[in-house]
Structures are given as structure tokens and as C-alpha cells.
Amino acid sequence: MPKSAEEFSFGRNWSNFLRHSLQADQIEIAKAQTARFLGLTGLEGLTFIDIGCGSGIFSHAAHALGAAEVISFDVDPLSVRCCEHMREQAGCPENWRVFHGSVLDRDIISRLPPADIVYSWGVLHHTGAMWNAIRNAAGLVKPGGRFFISIYNRLEYDTMRQYRGSHGWLRLKRIYNRNPAIVKRAMECWFAAKDLAAFLVTLRNPFREIRRYRGKRGMSWWYDLVDWVGGYPYEFASSGEMFSFCHGELGLQLERLHSTSSLGCNEFLFLRPRDVETAAEHPAAGVFGRQEAGGAIS
Numbered sequence: 001m002p003k004s005a006e007e008f009s010f011g012r013n014w015s016n017f018l019r020h021s022l023q024a025d026q027i028e029i030a031k032a033q034t035a036r037f038l039g040l041t042g043l044e045g046l047t048f049i050d051i052g053c054g055s056g057i058f059s060h061a062a063h064a065l066g067a068a069e070v071i072s073f074d075v076d077p078l079s080v081r082c083c084e085h086m087r088e089q090a091g092c093p094e095n096w097r098v099f100h101g102s103v104l105d106r107d108i109i110s111r112l113p114p115a116d117i118v119y120s121w122g123v124l125h126h127t128g129a130m131w132n133a134i135r136n137a138a139g140l141v142k143p144g145g146r147f148f149i150s151i152y153n154r155l156e157y158d159t160m161r162q163y164r165g166s167h168g169w170l171r172l173k174r175i176y177n178r179n180p181a182i183v184k185r186a187m188e189c190w191f192a193a194k195d196l197a198a199f200l201v202t203l204r205n206p207f208r209e210i211r212r213y214r215g216k217r218g219m220s221w222w223y224d225l226v227d228w229v230g231g232y233p234y235e236f237a238s239s240g241e242m243f244s245f246c247h248g249e250l251g252l253q254l255e256r257l258h259s260t261s262s263l264g265c266n267e268f269l270f271l272r273p274r275d276v277e278t279a280a281e282h283p284a285a286g287v288f289g290r291q292e293a294g295g296a297i298s
């Protein structure tokens with residue numbers, strides 16, 4: 001739930017997504033695409049932390065891919081409820097924990113065991129303190145483990161859509177969040193109509209395009225549109241800025257980058273090298289003692 005009038009309720013949008021959109025094939029798509037980006041066929045023997053789990057479908061995917069342990073958390077209680085629902089759908093496995101918490105809360109982070117895979121897709125730019133969030137999340141990656149994140153791209157001007165780049169979207173999101181529900185719905189419909197018009201003028205069948213959208217991580221065109229128009233706080237970074245921070249400051253190695261030239265998300269897969277000592281910098285140092293460089297992905 002939003003903490004202030006200007007904060008978007010991601011959890012409400014995810015509840016609607018689960019209620020009105022989610023079907024079994026979308027979970028299969030989430031599984032396949034998560035595994036593909038990680039370069040794996042399964043997660044057997046690996047631990048997985050899902051930061052900002054949202055609908056819970058990627059935690060579900062990790063569990064279904066055989067992860068030894070899944071830990072999911074989100075700052076929005078409605079998102080937590082969605083993820084709990086997904087866990088129930090999976091038969092309430094004991095090796096999957098779901099709780100309410102923020103990646104910005106050092107106390108919570110310090111109590112989590114470092115994981116083989118730390119996954120945080122489309123989350124850290126919505127925390128209101130993106131660089132701190134990236135630092136805290138990266139601190140949870142074991143030596144030899146992977147950090148799979150996506151962050152909104154920085155664009156000074158989006159020629160495709162004629163909005164004024166990332167700063168234009170920031171202004172638009174603020175307008176959305178300051179207004180009553182009827183204005184919000186009007187804005188959502190306006191952007192939906194623009195998408196539909198774009199399909200039609202390029203002679204694409206809107207029904208097919210909307211259905212095809214599920215191929216994007218198992219998501220829904222409509223609920224992604226609501227998230228895209230309203231999702232706030234909102235920060236962004238170019239892939240170069242991300243690389244400088246994650247490699248230069250945090251010592252991670254970039255293994256895979258799926259970049260975009262739009263205002264959408266760049267996806268990154270970073271590796272925490274085994275020879276970088278993380279115990280001192282990890283907020284869990286002292287709580288869990290020295291970390292072992294084990295459980296890596298082969």
C-alpha cells in the first residue's frame with residue numbers, strides 16, 4: 001500500500017493482475033525467461049532471493065525451477081499477499097519464505113543469508129533511493145553468485161513516443177499520482193488508446209499484439225501499462241551508469257546485458273567474483289559470521 005498520497009500501489013495492481021489476467025502459460029513463460037537469462041536450465045541446489053517480489057510469479061518460477069530455498073519480500077503488503085497466494089498455489093513449500101520488508105531496511109537485509117541468485121526485476125528504481133537499494137541488494141549475493149536486476153533506462157528524449165525522455169515520464173507519473181482515481185483512469189485509457197492506435201496504423205491486430213505481450217516475462221499489457229504510467233517513486237540510469245556503479249564501486253562483473261534504446265528497462269546479470277571478499281562489506285557480517293564462497297552457479 002502507498003505510504004503517501006503520491007505513492008503508487010504496486011500491490012493493488014499486482015492483485016488485479018493475479019485476479020484478472022494470470023494463467024498457467026504465463027508462469028511457464030516467467031520460468032523459461034528467468035532460466036534463459038541466467039543461462040541455466042534449473043536452479044537445483046541454489047538459493048534465490050526475490051527482492052520486490054510483486055505478483056510472486058518469479059518466486060514461483062524459481063521454486064518450480066528447483067531452487068533449494070526461495071526468500072521473497074516486498075515493501076507493499078498487497079504484493080506480499082499476492083506472493084503468499086502464489087506460494088499457496090505451490091502447496092506452501094517450507095523452503096519458500098515470504099515476508100514484508102524493504103530493501104532499504106539494513107536491519108532486515110543484515111538478517112538474510114547471502115544467496116546464489118539475487119533477483120530484483122523492476123524494483124530498485126521504485127524505492128526512492130535507487131543507489132542505496134542496489135548496494136543493499138548486491139550485498140546479498142554470495143561470492144560466485146549472480147545478481148539479476150533490471151533498471152529503467154535513462155533517456156534524454158524519446159523520439160519514438162514524443163515524451164520528454166525520462167524526466168518527462170517522471171513529471172507525468174507525479175501528475176498521475178497527485179490526481180484522483182478518475183483522472184488516473186483517464187490517463188491509463190489515454191496511453192492505452194495511443195498503443196492501440198499505434199497497432200492499427202502499423203496494420204497490426206491489437207488483439208494479437210495484446211495476447212503476444214504475455215511473451216514478455218508472462219506479463220499483461222494492461223497491468224504493465226498501469227504500472228508504467230503510475231509506478232512511483234521512479235528513478236533511472238543508463239547502462240553505462242549502472243556498469244560504473246556495479247563494477248566500479250561494488251566490484252561485480254557484468255555477465256549479460258539486455259539493453260534497450262527506449263524508456264524501458266535494461267536487464268543486467270552480474271557475477272560476484274569469488275576472490276572479492278564480501279564478508280566485511282556485507283551488512284550480515286557479524287550476524288552470520290564469515291561467508292563461505294560456496295554454492296555458485298556452474
Ligand SMILES: C[S@@+](CC[C@H](N)C(=O)[O-])C[C@H]1O[C@@H](n2cnc3c(N)ncnc32)[C@H](O)[C@@H]1O
Binds near residue numbers: 058075076079103122
Ligand atoms: C514493478 S514491480 C516488480 C515486481 C516483480 N519484481 C516483477 O518482476 O514482476 C516493483 C515491486 O517493487 C516493490 N518495492 C518498491 N520499493 C521496495 C522496497 N523498498 N523494498 C522492497 N520492495 C519494494 C513494489 O512494492 C512492487 O511490488
